[in-house]
């Protein structure tokens with residue numbers, strides 16, 4: 001084969017290989033960069049610690065979280081957020097319907113949790129775009145988390161409230 005054609009084909013192949021590698025690696029980076037914006041799993045642990053502090057300071061959510069379950073809930077939230085952010089974790093908790101069915105959560109309480117979460121993410125410097133990516137995955141969960149239709153937000157018995 002003509003030496004010039006051979007050289008040209010080699011260069012062409014190099015261009016294709018480089019283009020493919022850069023395309024493939026940009027895809028991988030896009031997948032994990034949001035997770036990295038949260039500081040990876042250690043960052044999520046710090047964010048959930050602050051989320052829990054905010055939830056207990058806020059009178060709209062205090063009674064749900066100010067109890068012995070808070071460490072377990074934090075650990076489950078870390079796993080769940082890590083999985084949602086493709087951080088290589090597997091969420092081992094219950095599904096959202098099963099774990100919230102007895103709580104009669106309303107929209108105002110749900111929004112209060114989202115606000116507390118945003119404050120915690122701000123504090124830890126998570127960029128808005130990455131915050132929004134995660135919040136967009138949480139928003140549709142409201143339909144599984146909200147209390148039974150027609151039931152008042154605080155229709156649980158005092159015994160159930162105590163077990164929260």
Ligand code: HEM
Nearest residue numbers: 061064073076077080093094099105109110113138141164
């Ligand atoms: C997108 C929003 C939410 C997410 C992703 C979320 C996630 C979780 C997770 C992963 C658990 C542990 C599940 C398990 O038991 O295995 C849990 C439990 C719990 N969540 Fe949520 N949650 C959300 C909203 C809320 C809201 C708005 C409230 C109340 C204001 C709330 C109150 C609770 C309580 C009290 C528990 C413990 C339930 C029990 O074991 O009795 N959650 N949540």
